Amino acid sequence: xAEQARISAxxxxxxxxxxxxxxxxxxxxxxHRVTALIGPSGCGKSSFLRTxxxxxxxxxxxxxxxxxxxxGKDIYAxxxxxxxxxxxxxxxxxxxxxxxxxxxxxxxxGPRIHGESNKRVLDELVESSLxxxxxxxxxxxxxxxxxxxxxxxxxxxxxxxxxLAVKPEVLLMDEPASxxxxxxxxxxxxxxxDLRETYTIVIVTHNMQQAARISDFxxxxxxxxxxxxxSTGAMFTNPKxxxxxxxxxxxxx
Amino acid sequence: MATRSAFHEQLDxxxxxxxxxxxxxxxxxxxxxxxxxxxNVDLARQVIASDDTADxxxxxxxxxxxxxxxxxxxxxxDLRTIGTALKIVTDLERMADHATDIAKVxxxxxxxxxxxxxxxxxxxxxxxxTMTKEALEAYVARDxxxxxxxxxxxxxxxxxxxxxxxxxxxxxQNRPETVRQATYLLMVAMYLERVGDHxxxxxxxxxxxxxxxxxDMNQ
Numbered sequence: 001x002a003e004q005a006r007i008s009a010x011x012x013x014x015x016x017x018x019x020x021x022x023x024x025x026x027x028x029x030x031x032h033r034v035t036a037l038i039g040p041s042g043c044g045k046s047s048f049l050r051t052x053x054x055x056x057x058x059x060x061x062x063x064x065x066x067x068x069x070x071x072g073k074d075i076y077a078x079x080x081x082x083x084x085x086x087x088x089x090x091x092x093x094x095x096x097x098x099x100x101x102x103x104x105x106x107x108x109x110g111p112r113i114h115g116e117s118n119k120r121v122l123d124e125l126v127e128s129s130l131x132x133x134x135x136x137x138x139x140x141x142x143x144x145x146x147x148x149x150x151x152x153x154x155x156x157x158x159x160x161x162x163x164l165a166v167k168p169e170v171l172l173m174d175e176p177a178s179x180x181x182x183x184x185x186x187x188x189x190x191x192x193x194d195l196r197e198t199y200t201i202v203i204v205t206h207n208m209q210q211a212a213r214i215s216d217f218x219x220x221x222x223x224x225x226x227x228x229x230x231s232t233g234a235m236f237t238n239p240k241x242x243x244x245x246x247x248x249x250x251x252x253x
Numbered sequence: 254m255a256t257r258s259a260f261h262e263q264l265d266x267x268x269x270x271x272x273x274x275x276x277x278x279x280x281x282x283x284x285x286x287x288x289x290x291x292x293n294v295d296l297a298r299q300v301i302a303s304d305d306t307a308d309x310x311x312x313x314x315x316x317x318x319x320x321x322x323x324x325x326x327x328x329x330x331d332l333r334t335i336g337t338a339l340k341i342v343t344d345l346e347r348m349a350d351h352a353t354d355i356a357k358v359x360x361x362x363x364x365x366x367x368x369x370x371x372x373x374x375x376x377x378x379x380x381x382x383t384m385t386k387e388a389l390e391a392y393v394a395r396d397x398x399x400x401x402x403x404x405x406x407x408x409x410x411x412x413x414x415x416x417x418x419x420x421x422x423x424x425x426q427n428r429p430e431t432v433r434q435a436t437y438l439l440m441v442a443m444y445l446e447r448v449g450d451h452x453x454x455x456x457x458x459x460x461x462x463x464x465x466x467x468x469d470m471n472q
Contacts, residue, residue, distance in 0.1 A: 209326050236328045238465025248328045250257035
């Protein structure tokens with residue numbers, strides 16, 4: 001890939017116990033681009049996403065071989081501070097998971113954990129993060145209200161704001177719009193397109209049209225292997241591998 | 254497990270109807286040129302009437318392509334198949350229009366004796382009809398090589414066209430009273446030359462559908 005790689009997976013294997021969930025994945029993720037990971041359930045795309053900020057560390061029996069370089073440095077090296085790593089590489093999950101606290105406190109949560117206590121700094125962070133997540137105008141008059149009173153789409157944008165508040169460099173998204181209605185989905189998609197100006201984004205989606213709409217690059221996974229990786233435009237008009245063709249045209253799956 | 258079988262059946266039906274339209278167009282060109290060679294106005298009027306059918310098929314196929322795009326959001330080869338159908342149907346409809354144009358020349362020449370026996374024009378017609386049939390066969394078979402061979406046939410059409418052009422010019426210069434009819438015949442030769450170009454387009458789109466690569470081969 002000609003683009004500047006922000007993250008580079010090199011011969012990555014992931015095992016859950018004896019099960020080999022990822023098979024020698026090598027893939028460069030371009031900076032300030034949206035990379036979509038697609039493939040049928042169980043293909044390894046979410047597992048791969050989770051290796052990128054070591055979320056699989058939390059899974060018992062999970063074991064990684066190979067390397068993942070962030071700016072050239074292996075994130076699995078022994079001296080890596082995982083908390084700091086996850087600050088740099090944030091994650092947004094499928095179901096919105098706001099904390100049962102106010103909108104303000106949800107967004108301020110991360111910066112506070114990382115030691116920020118200055119009220120003015122926190123106010124600014126909350127505002128800029130909510131603006132970054134295209135939610136500010138809808139919630140600015142009720143920041144002290146519970147986040148649980150927001151709609152599903154608003155909750156998901158709040159979760160994105162919460163990720164942005166710790167100033168990450170990379171955002172991982174695991175089907176961020178799959179539990180949302182079409183209008184909320186399209187807001188999230190617009191947001192993702194805007195966020196790529198500032199962040200590098202990797203998104204797992206089951207929705208092929210969504211991958212086509214929002215991503216610059218697409219990676220197709222099947223049975224733990226990376227089958228094909230390339231520009232989204234080429235992938236969805238003229239895939240090179242027959243298995244990709246069969247999957248995206250719905251001939252199996 | 255195979256999925257989206259209803260969608261793929263609709264794609265097959267679309268191709269089937271394109272073939273039917275192609276057969277209609279080929280027949281219209283054959284009849285139009287025959288009507289001209291024999292100055293048979295009744296036959297010409299049949300061709301002109303059949304153009305409504307081609308127009309209707311165009312609208313029907315276009316509507317279905319657009320509906321499939323909206324409802325099925327096709328990707329990869331499915332997307333190329335529908336994109337190709339949309340382009341091909343336009344070429345076929347233009348070919349049908351040219352058949353009508355030729356038939357209208359026959360109507361204009363009603364009651365006249367031809368300035369010469371037609372040899373090259375019927376030959377051009379036979380060749381463009383062969384090209385059209387080959388183009389459609391190659392399209393259905395998704396056969397790139399066959400498309401390329403068909404496209405190569407267009408050179409001969411262009412050669413005959415330029416021959417007809419020179420011949421008719423010569424006749425007009427020597428016998429000014431033929432200018433009106435010779436001009437009509439020249440237009441017919443040009444319509445047939447255009448039909449050859451449309452057949453070339455069918456081949457280019459077939460190659461695109463199969464390979465994903467779009468090239469202008471009409472040099």
